[in-house]
Amino acid sequence: MSYLVLGAGLMGRALVHDLLVNSEVDDVTVADRDQVKLNALMKRYGKEGLKAVKLNAKDKDATSKLIKDRSVLINATSYTLNAGLTDLAIKNRCHMCDLGGNMDVVMAQIKKTKAAEKAGVTILPNCGLAPGMANVLAVWLMKHLDKPRSLKIFVGGLPVCPKPPLNYMQLFSIQGLINEYVEPCDAIVKGRRVKLQPLKDHEWVDFPVPFGRLEAFNTSGGISMMAKQFTGKLEEMYYKTLRYPGHCEIFRTFLELGLMDRKPIKVGERTVSPRALLEDALEKHLPKTGVDATLMRIEVGGLKDGQPTKLSMQVIDRADSATGMSSMMRTTAFPTSIIAQMLVKGEIMQRGVFTPENVVDGAELIKRMRKRKALSVQI
Numbered sequence: 001m002s003y004l005v006l007g008a009g010l011m012g013r014a015l016v017h018d019l020l021v022n023s024e025v026d027d028v029t030v031a032d033r034d035q036v037k038l039n040a041l042m043k044r045y046g047k048e049g050l051k052a053v054k055l056n057a058k059d060k061d062a063t064s065k066l067i068k069d070r071s072v073l074i075n076a077t078s079y080t081l082n083a084g085l086t087d088l089a090i091k092n093r094c095h096m097c098d099l100g101g102n103m104d105v106v107m108a109q110i111k112k113t114k115a116a117e118k119a120g121v122t123i124l125p126n127c128g129l130a131p132g133m134a135n136v137l138a139v140w141l142m143k144h145l146d147k148p149r150s151l152k153i154f155v156g157g158l159p160v161c162p163k164p165p166l167n168y169m170q171l172f173s174i175q176g177l178i179n180e181y182v183e184p185c186d187a188i189v190k191g192r193r194v195k196l197q198p199l200k201d202h203e204w205v206d207f208p209v210p211f212g213r214l215e216a217f218n219t220s221g222g223i224s225m226m227a228k229q230f231t232g233k234l235e236e237m238y239y240k241t242l243r244y245p246g247h248c249e250i251f252r253t254f255l256e257l258g259l260m261d262r263k264p265i266k267v268g269e270r271t272v273s274p275r276a277l278l279e280d281a282l283e284k285h286l287p288k289t290g291v292d293a294t295l296m297r298i299e300v301g302g303l304k305d306g307q308p309t310k311l312s313m314q315v316i317d318r319a320d321s322a323t324g325m326s327s328m329m330r331t332t333a334f335p336t337s338i339i340a341q342m343l344v345k346g347e348i349m350q351r352g353v354f355t356p357e358n359v360v361d362g363a364e365l366i367k368r369m370r371k372r373k374a375l376s377v378q379i
Contacts, residue, residue: 001026001344004067004094006057006085007076008032008041011099011128011172014325014333015074016045018372022341031055031066032077057081060088067092071344074336075099079176082125083108086353090119095343097336100126101176103183103221106355110225113352122343123353124360129294129328130155130239131224132356133335133365138226138298140362141313148302149235153223154205154216156242157328160291160318167244169287171328174279180241181251182260183220186227188237193227196238199252205242207295207316214295216240217248225355242295254278293318294327320373330372338368 001024005015008030019028031053032038038052057063057077067073067088072095075085079101086109089096100106106125116123126132134155142148157171184195196218205216222239230237254260259278264271296315303309317327339360342348350359 001341002069002071003028003340003344004070004073005030005076006032006055006063006073006081008034008037008052009076010326010329011333011336012037012076013041013044014329015076015337016041016050017323017325018334018337019341020045020047020050022337024345025049025341027051029053029066029070031057031063033057057085060084064088064092067094070094072096072340074340076333076336079105082106086112086116086123089123090115090121093119093121095121095340096123097127097340097343098125099128099332099336100131100221100224102179103186103224106224110353110355113354117352120351122348122351122359124339124343124348124356125353126224126355127336127339128332129157129335130222130296133331133369134222134239134296134298135224135226135355135357136335136360136362136365137296137313137315138300139357140366141298141311142300142302143362144311145300145302145304145309146306148233148300150299150301151226151230151234151237152297152299153239154242154295154297155222155239156214156216156295157331158211158214158242158244158293158295159287160210160293162244163287165246166250166286167247169290169292170283171292171326172332174282174286177282178260178275178279180219180221182255185218185220185239186223187218187239188227188231188234191232191235193231199248199255201238201240202248203240205297207297207314211293211295213245214242215245215248216242224357226357229358242297291319292327294331334369334372335365338365 019025027049029051033056042052075098082098082105159169187196202217219241259274262275264273294317299312301310319326
């Protein structure tokens, strides 16, 4: 079983770690255009079975040669490459998983399902945290009801010791964060699929100390394809991000002031993109270090044995000091690694392009995440 990981950043490192500790993995190749990152990764994990290759994943010919004869490709680089990598994976008859990040890209990948099926491979976009594991667990929880009618998903990555005024830290790309705050949010309201405004519909969700009362608000992407899939089946479905109180109001102010607009504007003698300026400021000033935690709450309602029933599950995961991995690394990369291994082992037999909630066994994912001590689930 041969694995190819594109990207030697934080998520790539966590993927390599999880693959190497699995005794059934024969060899892992990690590729990145940054030799410094490759050297650091090899210094940390270098052993028999791990190879490092300098590669610019935008180079289609070189990437295609590297994909050839691999069992599975895992993309931990920019989501902008996912559609092109899907074509290369299909061409080389190689399974593929990615971390998602953009609904338009996922839709483009899904359109390639017939080609993937014909090639005998499976392409799974959105295998990370949310979308990804959260969606798999949501579908698993709904299966405990005879007739589910509502689904609410709350997910947040937070610093354990927040620093004002934003009470946040850099847990993944700033570009991806802003995407979640500006793009329309899929939901189901009164049985109809709708688009909700981001940074709206504020509500409170309580967690144990030290987190306490958190705010939840609309953000895009977390529902993935589920709104389309469950339209006409559920009366209500939505996804909201969890943050410490006050965060939403600050970012909604940025949005309303136009600071998240991509279109360049003239300021004095210069032309600048407000969003690029905001992203640069956040990149410079948001803390990059510190202990983080991942929080998740999934609530479903419907009928069980003819009676109205509500079920919920809660996840709290913290950074692991022993491995030096943040919780966001663990809860994003480990599910992706598990799903890739399930593909290679033949535990996922459907061929084509699917989001993981349609083909991944939620109970098995919980079992394997618990084995990694990365999923403390309360139901």
